[in-house]
Amino acid sequence: MGPEIILVMIAGGALFFYWNAARDAAEHAERLGRNACDAAGVIWLDQTVHAHGIRVRRGDDGKLGFERSFRFEYSHDGIDRHIGRLVLRGRRLVSFIGPVRPSVSEFPPRTPLS
Incomplete structure (x- = not known):
């Protein structure tokens, strides 16, 4: 077996690892997006997520x-369409912009300024 074959096998293994990790991240993002929509009581459109970017x-x-x-x-x-975004670092969610469950927050009473 020549060195070319070994390099091709290493490159093939690296490509498979990258593809497998990307597929796993997309499936994880899909679950997170679907769960966020369910929790907020909105309709998840197109039943999928779209890869938007990647960086090291x-x-x-x-x-x-x-x-x-x-x-x-x-x-x-x-009828309306809104875009949600999420960012995964590995399998960890580091940023999310999307639907949230509506809630009412109480503000503390204002105190007069002296």
Whole structure:
């Protein structure tokens, strides 16, 4: 077996590892997007997420890894369309913009200024 074959096998293994990690991240993002829509009581449109970007970032442990961005669409009434975004660093969700459950927050009473 020549050195060319070994290099091709290494490249093939690296490509398979990258594809497998990207597929796993997309499936994880899909679950997160669907769960967020269910929790907020909105309609998750198109039943999928779309890869939006990828970059190399350092994790909390200082190791290099991929940070993948995804987007998805949701609707409140089936007519309007809104875009949600989420960012995964590895399998950890680091950013989310999308539907939230409506809630009312109470503000503390204002105190007069002296």
